[in-house]
Amino acid sequence: xxxxxxxxxxxxxxxxxxxxFRYTAKLAERVESRWQDxxxxxxxFEAPNPAGPLAEPDKVADRPKVYVLDMFxxxxxxxxxVGHPLGYIxxxxxxxxxxMTGHNVxxxxxxxxxxxxxxxxxxxxxxxxxxxxxxxVANMRRQLRRIxxxxxxxxxxxxxxxxxxxxxxxxxxxxxxxxxxxxxxxARPIAELVAEFESGSRPAPDxxxxxxxxxxxxxxxxxxxxxxYLSEAPVNWCPGLGTVLANExxxxxxxxxxxxxxxxxxSMRQWMMRITxxxxxxxxxxxxxxxxxxxxxxxxxxxxxxxxxxxxxxVAGAPTADPLSVxxxxxxxxFGATFMVVAPExxxxxxxxxxxxxxxxxPLWTAGAGTPSEAVAGYQASASxxxxxxxxxxxxKTGVFTGLFAVNPATRALVPVFAADYVLMGYGTGAIMAVPxxxxxxxxxxxxxxxxxxxxxxxxxxxxxxxxxxFTGDGRAVNSSFLDGLGVAEAKAAMTQWLVEQGTxxxxxxYKLRDWLFSRQRYWGEPFPIVYDETGLPIALxxxxxPVELPELADFSPTALAPDDEVSQPIPPxxxxxxxxxxxxxxxxxxxxxxxxxxxxxxxxxxxxxxLRYLDPTNSExxxxxxxxxxxxxPSEPGDVxxxxxxxxxxxxxVLHLLYSRFWHKVxxxxxxxxxxxxxxxxxxxxxxxxYAYTDDREQYVPAEEVTEDPEAPGGYVWQGQPVRxxxxxxxxSLKNSVTPDDMCxxxxxxxxxxxxMSMGPLDVSRPWETRAVIGSFRFLQRAWRCVVDEATGLVxxxxxxxxxxxxxxxARTVDGVRRDLxxxxxxxxxxxxxxxxxxxxxxxxxxxEAAEPLVLMLAPLAPHAAEELWSILGHPHTLAYExxxxxxxxxxxxxxxxxxxxxSGKVKARLQVAPGIGDDELxxxxxxxxxxVAALDGRAVGKVVVRAPKLVNxxxx
Numbered sequence: 001x002x003x004x005x006x007x008x009x010x011x012x013x014x015x016x017x018x019x020x021f022r023y024t025a026k027l028a029e030r031v032e033s034r035w036q037d038x039x040x041x042x043x044x045f046e047a048p049n050p051a052g053p054l055a056e057p058d059k060v061a062d063r064p065k066v067y068v069l070d071m072f073x074x075x076x077x078x079x080x081x082v083g084h085p086l087g088y089i090x091x092x093x094x095x096x097x098x099x100m101t102g103h104n105v106x107x108x109x110x111x112x113x114x115x116x117x118x119x120x121x122x123x124x125x126x127x128x129x130x131x132x133x134x135x136x137v138a139n140m141r142r143q144l145r146r147i148x149x150x151x152x153x154x155x156x157x158x159x160x161x162x163x164x165x166x167x168x169x170x171x172x173x174x175x176x177x178x179x180x181x182x183x184x185x186x187a188r189p190i191a192e193l194v195a196e197f198e199s200g201s202r203p204a205p206d207x208x209x210x211x212x213x214x215x216x217x218x219x220x221x222x223x224x225x226x227x228x229y230l231s232e233a234p235v236n237w238c239p240g241l242g243t244v245l246a247n248e249x250x251x252x253x254x255x256x257x258x259x260x261x262x263x264x265x266x267s268m269r270q271w272m273m274r275i276t277x278x279x280x281x282x283x284x285x286x287x288x289x290x291x292x293x294x295x296x297x298x299x300x301x302x303x304x305x306x307x308x309x310x311x312x313x314x315v316a317g318a319p320t321a322d323p324l325s326v327x328x329x330x331x332x333x334x335f336g337a338t339f340m341v342v343a344p345e346x347x348x349x350x351x352x353x354x355x356x357x358x359x360x361x362x363p364l365w366t367a368g369a370g371t372p373s374e375a376v377a378g379y380q381a382s383a384s385x386x387x388x389x390x391x392x393x394x395x396x397k398t399g400v401f402t403g404l405f406a407v408n409p410a411t412r413a414l415v416p417v418f419a420a421d422y423v424l425m426g427y428g429t430g431a432i433m434a435v436p437x438x439x440x441x442x443x444x445x446x447x448x449x450x451x452x453x454x455x456x457x458x459x460x461x462x463x464x465x466x467x468x469x470x471f472t473g474d475g476r477a478v479n480s481s482f483l484d485g486l487g488v489a490e491a492k493a494a495m496t497q498w499l500v501e502q503g504t505x506x507x508x509x510x511y512k513l514r515d516w517l518f519s520r521q522r523y524w525g526e527p528f529p530i531v532y533d534e535t536g537l538p539i540a541l542x543x544x545x546x547p548v549e550l551p552e553l554a555d556f557s558p559t560a561l562a563p564d565d566e567v568s569q570p571i572p573p574x575x576x577x578x579x580x581x582x583x584x585x586x587x588x589x590x591x592x593x594x595x596x597x598x599x600x601x602x603x604x605x606x607x608x609x610x611x612l613r614y615l616d617p618t619n620s621e622x623x624x625x626x627x628x629x630x631x632x633x634x635p636s637e638p639g640d641v642x643x644x645x646x647x648x649x650x651x652x653x654x655v656l657h658l659l660y661s662r663f664w665h666k667v668x669x670x671x672x673x674x675x676x677x678x679x680x681x682x683x684x685x686x687x688x689x690x691x692y693a694y695t696d697d698r699e700q701y702v703p704a705e706e707v708t709e710d711p712e713a714p715g716g717y718v719w720q721g722q723p724v725r726x727x728x729x730x731x732x733x734s735l736k737n738s739v740t741p742d743d744m745c746x747x748x749x750x751x752x753x754x755x756x757x758m759s760m761g762p763l764d765v766s767r768p769w770e771t772r773a774v775i776g777s778f779r780f781l782q783r784a785w786r787c788v789v790d791e792a793t794g795l796v797x798x799x800x801x802x803x804x805x806x807x808x809x810x811x812a813r814t815v816d817g818v819r820r821d822l823x824x825x826x827x828x829x830x831x832x833x834x835x836x837x838x839x840x841x842x843x844x845x846x847x848x849x850e851a852a853e854p855l856v857l858m859l860a861p862l863a864p865h866a867a868e869e870l871w872s873i874l875g876h877p878h879t880l881a882y883e884x885x886x887x888x889x890x891x892x893x894x895x896x897x898x899x900x901x902x903x904x905s906g907k908v909k910a911r912l913q914v915a916p917g918i919g920d921d922e923l924x925x926x927x928x929x930x931x932x933x934v935a936a937l938d939g940r941a942v943g944k945v946v947v948r949a950p951k952l953v954n955x956x957x958x
Contacts, residue, residue, distance in 0.1 A: 021794035023785035023866070028749025032865040036145060044881050045150040047106040051627040053618045054154065060631070063104040067632045068095045069614070069680075071649025071657075072112040072607045075136035075158075077121065080143045081738035082753070082769060083689035083731040087648045089754050090686060090763050090827065092149045094646060096861035097822045099150075100885035106632055108155035108614045109144065111137050114165075115603040116249070119524035120258055123557040129524045133160055143741055147750050148864055150881070155614045159526075159606030164613060166547030167623040168605050169529040173540050175667055176228040176530075180277035187670035193225055219537050227274045227667060230538060232267045233517060234345055234425055236387075240563035242570055243521040244268065246602065247388070254387040264384045264566040265345065271528070271599065273516035275663045279303050282513075282662055288641050290682040292764075298654045304427075304512025309496045311433060311505045313340060313406035315348075316414055324348060324406050324417070327428040327510045330438065331499065332491035334410040335480040336456035337433035338446070340417045341399065343425040344383040348417075349376050354403035364449050365401035365416070372403030376419055383421040384566060391421040397445040408433075409504040410481070410495075420445065426514045436470060443470040456480050457488070516660065518602060523556045523573035525600030531585065532595045539587065539594070548596075551580040572598040607657055608664040611644055611679055626675070634675040642676025651685045658683075684825065687766035689757075693735035694724040704737040731769060739769060751863035752778040758827035758862055780831075781866055784838045784859060787847045788870045796873050803848035805896075810840055811851050812892035818858050819885065827862070834858060849874070854886040902927045903954045904936040920947040927953040 021027075039045060048056030068091045073084070088109070095107040113133045122129040137158055144151075157164050178187040196202035197210045197218070204210055205221060213221065223229055236245040240261025249257050256263055275282075283303050286296045309331040312323035324340065342348055353372040369375035379400040383391070399420030408415050422441055423432055436446035437455035446453050458478045459471040477483040477491045486494060499505025527548040529541040541548065551574070559571035575581060575598045584593050609623070615632050616624040635642040643665075658680070665679040694707045694717060702719045709716060713723040729735050744753040756777040760767040790797040803811070814837040821830035837855060841847050853874060860867035860880050871880040895916045900923060902910040910932040914923060924947050927933055933955065943958035 019791035021789055022791045023782045025747055025749055028751060028866070031869045032148060032750050035865045035868045036148060040153070042879065044879055045152050046154060047104055047152050049616065049628050050631045052616055052625045060104060063102055065632060066098045066103045066105050067645045068105060068107045069611055069644045069647045070109055071653060072110060072610055073140065074115060075111045075113050075133060075140050077132065077136050078733050079139050080741055081731055082741050082744060082757070085147055085741060086689055086757055087686040088144065088149055089147065089757055090825065091646065091648050093758065093822065093827060093861040094825065096150055096864060096881065097885060099881055100857070100860065100883060106152065106614065107150060108152050109149070110157040110610055110614065111140070111159070112603065112607050113137060113158045113160040114525050114606060116258060116522065119522055119556055122524070129556060130160065146745050147741060147753065155617045157610065157613050157617055159610070162547050162549055165526045165606065167613065168526050168601070168609070169546050169548060170543060170623060171609055171664065171668070172228060172601070173529055174671055174673070175273065175664070176226055176540055178227045178667060178671060179225040180227060180274065185281060187227060187667045189671070190222060190226060194222060197221070216535050216537070223537065227277070228518070229272055229274065230269055231272045233270045233272060234265055235268050235270060235517060236263045237266050237268065237566065238263045239561040239565045239568050242557065242559050242561060244270070244519065244570065246517070250387055252387060252389050254385060254390055261563045262385060263387065266384060266566060267345070270517055270519040273518050273663070275516045276511060276513055278663050278666055279305065279511045279513050281666060282659065285641065285678060289678060292683065292685055295651070295654045295683060295685065299659060302513065302655045302659065305509060307509050309499060309505050310508045311409065311499060313409065313433070316405040316407055321351070324431055325429050326431045326433045327508065328433060330492065331495040331505070332477060332480070332483060332488060333435040333438050333456045334408070334433065334495060336435040336437045336454040337408050337415060338436065338452040338454055339415050339434045340406050341420045341423045341432050341434050341445070342417060343423045343430040344380045344419050344421055345425040346430045349380070349402065349419060357403060361401060362450060367400045372401070375400045376402055379419055386421060388424055391424065397422060397441065397448050399445065399449070409499070409502060427512055428510050438470060438472060440470045440472065454479055519599040520602050521570040521572040522600055523550070523553055525602065526605055527600055528597035530597040531583070533592070551577045553577065574598045604657065604660050608661045612674070630675045641678040641681060643678045643681035646682050646684060647680040648684045648686055684764065686763050688730045689769050690728055690766055691731040691737040691739065691769045693727050693729050693737040694719060695727065696722055696724050701736040739771065744774065748774055748778050751781055751866045755781065755831060755863055759831040761828055763825055763827060780835050780838060781863060783842050784855065785866065785870065787838060787841045787855060788852050788873055797846070798849045798852040798874065799846040800849050803851050807844065807848065807851055809892050810837060811854050812888040815854055815858065815886045816888040816893055822861065831862065857883060857886050898950050900950055901952055902930060902933055904933060905957060909933050909936045914950050916950055918950045920949045923947055923949045923953060927955065
């Protein structure tokens, strides 16, 4: 939006002529550019390693380490807006402060540069995605350098760098060549599993001797245990884009986020990661992490560990068929199960269904179809076009009778089996026992299809009379035979024991977490280091054949199909490169022709381990040197999980990125490749920067910078002469309300931007952007500049005479407070303290050096360019990046006197300056003899005196 902004003076302003050395935007730009060049030339922020190519043992020996990390950014073509660097500036302040307190600080930034946006742009323009990606990375590096971030440039990586994704492929092979031992819950090399099969210590699944299995059968058994495996899995298939989409790439209405094409649920052969085998450790180890509790709760809910029972329902009329198994957390409600529901994808529906509807079938149940098979097929087609979110949140419950009945093991009654899309194949067994009396969704379904409802838990008094339907609270069991009268916990235990005794159930634990879908039918991603022989089974390539590089392509898009062609098969772009797909290799038994995997890895792959590559980015022999990893990320004491010391990023990555990276890291730990059990020891979520956005009468967002105020217009704002509505939201491209850091650096300087963003409020709280407020931070830096520099001559104007006692005490209090604020990441209050000190110093006839130098050093983490320049002007030839951060003299922190308020009948009558350690009796005596107090009492006797030394005396007359 157009604003009247009090911008800083430049050289064309009259003020600039009168004060040629005033701190202006142009001066800031010159100073900032010069110091950025000097830091680069002098390798100021290069962090030494204890070993390997970046080793400097002498610098490592006597300095404690700190590893500070920002979440991996995607190099967008639009570049940064001022909301993006909020966390980057915060970690930079922490890193600079820690260097000044004697730490060896590792702080680097790379780029999560594979992904769908670059590929889609390549499809549209014909330009190779690497060209686009490299240009975007270069632009972001320029913007971040302009802000003055103290990163070690040697450690920057991009996931699209061949030298990086060679190790992503290597880690995939570690996962592929591992299995999770159920006895220990930890990954072991797959070779150890094979050895157990060969020795007979672990029996083959069908009981045959291992040597009796064919070679193919042995491979299939082993592949069934791998942590990375191929499976027919339900996926989000988007024929309009020709690819499978991740859940986060599908809108709530079941369409693709890019292109708005229909997305269908269907099963396809995909690569999966067996993350479910780590579910318990992923939950339990959250207690060992220094993370916000809200993030821990989100991860626990996502994993969704539930204790309950598996209940087996025999399918009536099919005695040889497998039972229909359900998982329930409430086995105590089994007597109220009056029907069953299976997901439309449930394998039961692929078996032979009855040829005709059973006698007496309710017409409501059949969807008007002539046979169960027709009804189920029609319903499956309808359900495939809905997202999981739609299926879970639709108010109207839909479904169709399968023509099958199951036997309730508690009542022995036949209960009808329905297919309904509110049950998901990805949770539990894909089937539920429906207990409408105790479940709101089951109640709605029972009402819609006129099914029986039996309450098995006694509702609270008045619940039914008030119109209550499904009762989901605790209560005594009713209508439940031998359970009647028991509380929920006792009834659950009794029913589970009964099921075990009857052979129709078992106590079990289940999870919402599903195995991780790891395939994408795209071009711009990491190729899998996998080939296939004539059996169609996967074969891992040896390390010597890594990296498997992406071949060059002219057409980057998957073969797009008709948007509604849900039965088609994907044709990945790599499938068009014949001489790359079919390759002759010698894998130990002579040259043979193999077929490469045509899918690529998802964008998550590179971001699962990048924090490890920053440690040792030039190592060509290993993804990280063990000594280097142990130094930067190893446990600090027994029981410590290790990991990055401070990880800062948005809450939007609370589940998927953090969960996936924790899984990969734990596998690497189990295999002995890393010493840390977790990747991120401490997590901090910064808030968002928000800004006004504007919509026109079409409810389309318009560029905020083109909107002007107009008191005569409805709502008070117009765009191109048309009234617009104002709203508030997260700054970003979609709302067209971005402000670029380039503009802020041009108009005010990078240090002003840094100070403003750190002063806007607590880091973990979202805050509004207001360009007009930036001038306050700029003027603060101008005042700090004037404390040192004569604006007319450019000469240093501090004096070497001792500071007065009041100034010395103010400096000490500021040093003490700023240190505590920076340690606690309370940057806004640190800025406030520095402003208070600066304002006090500007009122002095001359600023003493013993006050000016601590001010400059305290300013350095927040406004490093101005601080460096002032430090140089003060006569110091070297960078202040490693200068000791000021330490307050404890003696100066002890107050010489405090103000004591004296009240008479609740009204303030005097203020006394007293010693902080004054006793109650002495303070009472001083108060009662004060002339103002004596006058207020006016001869009245004192009835009561309340003393709260040293700050309050309250006198009550008799």
